[in-house]
Amino acid sequence: MKRILLTIAYDGTRYSGWQKQLSPEVMTVEGELEKALRVLFRSPELTCVGASRTDRGVHALGQRATIDVETTIPVEKIPLAILPLLPQDIIVVKAEEVPSTFHPRYDCVKKTYEYRIWNGRIKNPKERLYSTFVYCPLDVEKMDLAAKKFIGTYDFAAFCAAGSAVSSTVRTIFDCYVKKEGNLINIYVTGDGFLYNMVRIMAGTLMAVGQGKISPNEILQIILSMDRRNAGQTAEPQGLTLQEIYYNFQGKSVDSLD
Amino acid sequence: MKRILLTIAYDGTRYSGWQKQLSPEVMTVEGELEKALRVLFRSPELTCVGASRTDRGVHALGQRATIDVETTIPVEKIPLAILPLLPQDIIVVKAEEVPSTFHPRYDCVKKTYEYRIWNGRIKNPKERLYSTFVYCPLDVEKMDLAAKKFIGTYDFAAFCAAGSAVSSTVRTIFDCYVKKEGNLINIYVTGDGFLYNMVRIMAGTLMAVGQGKISPNEILQIILSMDRRNAGQTAEPQGLTLQEIYYNFQGKSVDSLD
Missing domain, CATH: 3.30.70.580 (Pseudouridine synthase I, catalytic domain, N-terminal subdomain)
Structure with missing residues (x-):
């Protein structure tokens, strides 16, 4: 076997x-x-x-x-x-x-997710199944600043969908950043694990930052409040992709696609 | 009205x-x-x-x-x-x-098409509807060299699907180049008009160049032969996107998406 x-x-x-x-x-x-x-x-x-x-x-x-x-x-x-x-x-x-x-x-040691936003005046039909559409221009620099505030070990209860029953809501985020390529804005986040809807709530919060509704400096407060109502909306599912899962086995981590 | x-x-x-x-x-x-x-x-x-x-x-x-x-x-x-x-x-x-x-x-003065290739060891399910999959590594530099040979005014009969009845098979290609971004290889071509399946036959020919089956220096010969059998295969439709159509009206050309 x-x-x-x-x-x-x-x-x-x-x-x-x-x-x-x-x-x-x-x-x-x-x-x-x-x-x-x-x-x-x-x-x-x-x-x-x-x-x-x-x-x-x-x-x-x-x-x-x-x-x-x-x-x-x-x-x-x-x-x-x-x-x-x-x-x-x-x-x-x-x-x-x-x-x-x-x-x-x-045995998983970390996972990376990508969240993809199509930020333009007009929807792109070729992107509709793989991104969320945001009409209002997003401030990517601010989003990236805010993304970096997620890095660390915190109780992420504020970024967990209501009704999920987990023993601990403490997670470690190793990396989180935002990149723009043309009309596409990609959020990348790597952590040791994620709560239910956590990446989508983080993405929704970063979109609110990009629109000026939340300041990058408020991210830590939102985390520490442990109150879901203080974070942004849960972003739509189709923008989310599980990019990679890392294991420490046989001394190497394996690339998924190249 | x-x-x-x-x-x-x-x-x-x-x-x-x-x-x-x-x-x-x-x-x-x-x-x-x-x-x-x-x-x-x-x-x-x-x-x-x-x-x-x-x-x-x-x-x-x-x-x-x-x-x-x-x-x-x-x-x-x-x-x-x-x-x-x-x-x-x-x-x-x-x-x-x-x-x-x-x-x-x-009143159209030119059109731009994009042809998209996913060149990797493994298919990407998120790209399958918008690109053609090529497993064998393509030589992008050679493809770009070959692409530039299409620029000019020629009788493109060799790049026209059989059975199409047009009065003239002469067309002008203003620009043609190949760009790689990660596993994606994009062919861009701008011309005053295109014959039936012309862009897909050009794309198939450039893929054959990328695989070493046709040399960049043979492109002109293939064009001049005016024989469809000398060009490459017709590339699959899902890789093709009509990017833009240009008009000279009111003194400006209009961007389709930004």
Whole structure:
């Protein structure tokens, strides 16, 4: 029996998120992936363990999941072998054998998300599925200043969707910055973990900074208030992409796409 | 009666091209736009005259079309007024009044197309609808050298799909270059007009150059041969976007998106 770590990229537009649902009519990325894996490995009981539960409409370039299989298919051939069994919007980018004790969620040391904004006078139909549209010109310098205030270890309760039950709302943000390329504004954030909707609330707050509604100097106050009402709105899901998940295994971290 | 010039952006994925078809079941961009315009202007007979017949699956950021209407809606308000009447993948970017003698096709002085290639080891699901995927690493410097050989006035019969009946296959290419940004390779080409499938055949030829199958110095020979068989394959439609159409009217050319 081998434990195999898969790196998965998907366009989340058509899916009700990553996680498989009890109702088989609800289409999820994990559900479609599992179906394909069961066919490939002729194993009707196979299940996968995902690293991150991305929401409805959220995309991924570097999602991870493990499977335990008995197979003669060489591990590195799995991405190509599974390609014809998957829908066009889900791709297995990489497969590698990991120790049987490896866990895609518990062994994760950090994750990077990208949040994409189309900031222009006019919507761009080619960007509508992968960004949020903001008409009012955003001050990117201020947004970047504000982004850097998130770096550190804090109780991020103010950036957690109401109703989520986690034992601790303390998280560490290693890096957070904002970059502009033409009409696209990208927010990048790397942390040891994220609360429910945390990146989307951070993105909504940074958009409010860009519009002058919140000053960069207020970010720390908002964090320390631990009150969700002080942060910005939850930004739309389609702007969010899980870029990469990092593990400290075999002494290297693996690039998802190059 | 006013003649109004519309600038239109669309994601061509769902459409059988720009041009309205006789069969009402065939969904086209022009067909959907006309339906919305007829509702907005309460004019069941309204038709629009498009500048460029983009193919099935091809996108546009700067398509143009004119309509003749009797209306009290201020012209500059048309983009916002028509927004709720259009599907999400079609946007009227701009509306401006033009002289009654203006024709969107005959008065066009040049057009710019972009052809987008995702060149990487792995497909990117977020790019699949807006680029063509090439696995083998492309030599962008060679492609750019070859692109510049297209600049000039030539008989481009070798770059015209078979079966197209045009009176002349002579066209002028003003500019053609190739740019790489990460895994994306973009071909930009500006000309006074293009033959049927011309940009896609040019893109396919430049991809063959990038793979070392054709040398940049062979481009001129291929053009002069006037034989379609000497050029590269017709590249897939989803990589192509009509970026901009230029007119010399009122002394200015209008940007489609900013």
